[in-house]
Amino acid sequence: MQQDRHAxxxxxxxxxxxxxxxxxxxxxxxxxxxxxxxxxxxxxFLATGAxxxxxxxxxxxxxxxxxxxxxxxxxxxLVKVTRISASGREQVVRLLGPGDFYGxxxxxxxxxxxxxxxxxxxxxxxxLARSHVRELLHRSPEASLKMLSALALxxxxxxxxxxxxxxxxxxxxxxxxxxxxxxxRGDVAAPVPQGTVVELPLTQEEIAKLLGTSQETLSRKLxxxxxxxxxxxxxxxxxxxxxxxxLADRAEGL
Amino acid sequence: MQQDRHAxxxxxxxxxxxxxxxxxxxxxxxxxxxxxxxxxxxxxFLATGAxxxxxxxxxxxxxxxxxxxxxxxxxxxLVKVTRISASGREQVVRLLGPGDFYGxxxxxxxxxxxxxxxxxxxxxxxxLARSHVRELLHRSPEASLKMLSALALxxxxxxxxxxxxxxxxxxxxxxxxxxxxxxxRGDVAAPVPQGTVVELPLTQEEIAKLLGTSQETLSRKLxxxxxxxxxxxxxxxxxxxxxxxxLADRAEGL
DNA sequence: GCGAGTTTATGACGGGGGTCATAGTTTAGG
DNA sequence: CCTAAACTATGACCCCCGTCATAAACTCGC
Numbered sequence: 143m144q145q146d147r148h149a150x151x152x153x154x155x156x157x158x159x160x161x162x163x164x165x166x167x168x169x170x171x172x173x174x175x176x177x178x179x180x181x182x183x184x185x186x187f188l189a190t191g192a193x194x195x196x197x198x199x200x201x202x203x204x205x206x207x208x209x210x211x212x213x214x215x216x217x218x219x220l221v222k223v224t225r226i227s228a229s230g231r232e233q234v235v236r237l238l239g240p241g242d243f244y245g246x247x248x249x250x251x252x253x254x255x256x257x258x259x260x261x262x263x264x265x266x267x268x269x270l271a272r273s274h275v276r277e278l279l280h281r282s283p284e285a286s287l288k289m290l291s292a293l294a295l296x297x298x299x300x301x302x303x304x305x306x307x308x309x310x311x312x313x314x315x316x317x318x319x320x321x322x323x324x325x326x327r328g329d330v331a332a333p334v335p336q337g338t339v340v341e342l343p344l345t346q347e348e349i350a351k352l353l354g355t356s357q358e359t360l361s362r363k364l365x366x367x368x369x370x371x372x373x374x375x376x377x378x379x380x381x382x383x384x385x386x387x388x389l390a391d392r393a394e395g396l
Numbered sequence: 397m398q399q400d401r402h403a404x405x406x407x408x409x410x411x412x413x414x415x416x417x418x419x420x421x422x423x424x425x426x427x428x429x430x431x432x433x434x435x436x437x438x439x440x441f442l443a444t445g446a447x448x449x450x451x452x453x454x455x456x457x458x459x460x461x462x463x464x465x466x467x468x469x470x471x472x473x474l475v476k477v478t479r480i481s482a483s484g485r486e487q488v489v490r491l492l493g494p495g496d497f498y499g500x501x502x503x504x505x506x507x508x509x510x511x512x513x514x515x516x517x518x519x520x521x522x523x524l525a526r527s528h529v530r531e532l533l534h535r536s537p538e539a540s541l542k543m544l545s546a547l548a549l550x551x552x553x554x555x556x557x558x559x560x561x562x563x564x565x566x567x568x569x570x571x572x573x574x575x576x577x578x579x580x581r582g583d584v585a586a587p588v589p590q591g592t593v594v595e596l597p598l599t600q601e602e603i604a605k606l607l608g609t610s611q612e613t614l615s616r617k618l619x620x621x622x623x624x625x626x627x628x629x630x631x632x633x634x635x636x637x638x639x640x641x642x643l644a645d646r647a648e649g650l
Numbered sequence: 651g652c653g654a655g656t657t658t659a660t661g662a663c664g665g666g667g668g669t670c671a672t673a674g675t676t677t678a679g680g
Numbered sequence: 681c682c683t684a685a686a687c688t689a690t691g692a693c694c695c696c697c698g699t700c701a702t703a704a705a706c707t708c709g710c
Contacts, residue, residue: 225555225556225559227563228648229563229648233559233563235555235559246548247549247551249548250541250545250548251545251548251549253552256556257555279537279540279544280537283534283537283540286533286537286541286544287530290533290543290547291504291505293551294500294503294504294505295501297500297501297547297551297554298507300551300554300557301479301511301554302479304608305481305489307561308561308608309481309483309608310481311666312666312667345686345687345688346687347688354561354562354563355667355668356667356668357688357689358667358669358670358688358690359666359668361688361689362667362689362690365689365690378675378676565697566697599656599658600657600658601657601658609697609698610697611657612658612659612660612697612698612699612700613696613698614658615658615660616659616660
């Protein structure tokens with residue numbers, strides 16, 4: 143089964159013979175915000191308990207119910223974090239892009255992972271040993287504060303998500319997501335230029351689960367936004383934002 | 397206006413002449429899990445920038461959009477954390493009981509508070525100076541780790557909330573909430589005895605906002621749970637749990 | 651204990667959106 | 681290419697639940 147692929151955690155072949163511009167072991171989390179302030183020595187220490195793994199699209203990165211004792215840091219690619227309810231329905235609670243991580247709860251508390259991670263694109267993931275990260279957080283107050291910032295930010299995002307799910311109709315959430323994707327494209331806090339083309343990184347099915355809706359509804363809403371002249375669908379998975387202001391109106395928050 | 401009441405933060409009268417078993421200043425956050433591991437000296441330091449405030453029912457504890465530079469730690473009572481959308485609708489994103497806190501984002505990032513806090517019961521709240529808390533997290537790795545644990549836990553809870561809002565119908569969420577309240581009553585991880593009586597700490601209106609629904613629907617769902625024999629409503633705001641197992645079935649998670 | 655205000659209960663109604671079914675479209679593999 | 685599989689689009693149906701309206705029950709302050 144796929145899920146024991148990271149149970150036997152011997153240094154994988156992934157770290158040898160990389161063609162990339164990223165060192166197989168130590169290099170990846172260097173890019174990650176939380177660890178960017180570490181000293182060379184600390185980096186080195188972290189690298190000791192780290193490995194880099196490649197996951198191809200569709201592959202399971204981590205599995206709910208397990209406790210692998212690792213922090214998963216996405217270095218490249220995209221990983222969806224989903225919860226599957228007893229009734230079999232799936233809800234994406236989070237998307238991990240480069241720099242994002244998962245597994246913080248089981249870092250600090252003796253808990254199994256509550257969600258499953260699946261690569262949506264080919265991804266490179268740093269697996270950091272829990273014990274090393276803990277040790278590092280002990281040593282480096284800066285790292286702790288960075289980590290705390292990251293978690294606090296996620297709390298706010300999740301509160302926003304909860305608010306949106308409870309209060310706003312699907313169409314607004316679609317608008318909000320498009321703006322968010324556009325904002326992620328342009329640089330931080332840029333005003334989101336009119337006519338930006340956003341590339342949807344996922345299938346409608348996946349996006350729907352992220353927004354807490356169904357593929358059919360998402361398709362309809364995208365088209366109704368197009369009919370309203372706010373966006374223009376071009377090709378399979380590209381959207382041009384025609385009227386950013388009115389989009390923002392619908393989104394109202396997030 | 398109420399919201400400047402913590403703008404002028406001179407030591408309030410609340411801290412003099414307390415009758416309680418909690419010292420006016422330093423005593424309160426001693427009970428709080430995040431700070432329980434601090435040394436006497438560190439406690440003392442924290443107390444320097446701290447004050448204790450009493451809030452009576454309905455009073456605003458903190459206000460969205462402000463940045464008071466404080467961490468709010470609830471020592472006693474209950475505070476609801478709500479977001480009010482542009483359309484005027486309100487969503488409770490969190491309940492703060494004793495030991496819970498709010499304001500962590502503005503602790504780490506230069507952000508105003510995203511939500512408003514209102515006391516649902518008379519409450520005692522410790523106001524800790526942001527700078528002192530930061531300093532403390534620098535000094536004490538243990539405190540940092542505790543804080544990280546607390547935030548990580550909240551992330552999981554919020555992910556669960558989001559999942560519930562997106563996937564589960566109201567009746568299930570009601571069931572989940574009742575079980576959660578019952579679990580909070582009995583001691584940690586106790587099996588929740590059959591026939592437990594849960595006291596609802598809020599009006600249906602407030603609970604509804606917490607569950608992302610309306611008062612009317614909540615009322616109906618409570619009664620349908622009663623008809624199904626899972627609970628028994630007794631009096632205005634007490635519920636007896638008759639069939640914990642079937643309740644848990646509906647809750648399925650959280 | 652009596653009216654005013656709050657909280658809860660209940661019916662009627664309608665819309666948003668989930669599900670099912672199905673058809674059209676891309677993509678990918680042989 | 682050409683078929684199979686995956687993805688997207690669209691219609692039909694219907695149910696959950698939000699809203700409005702209103703009544704009942706409870707709570708308080710005089």
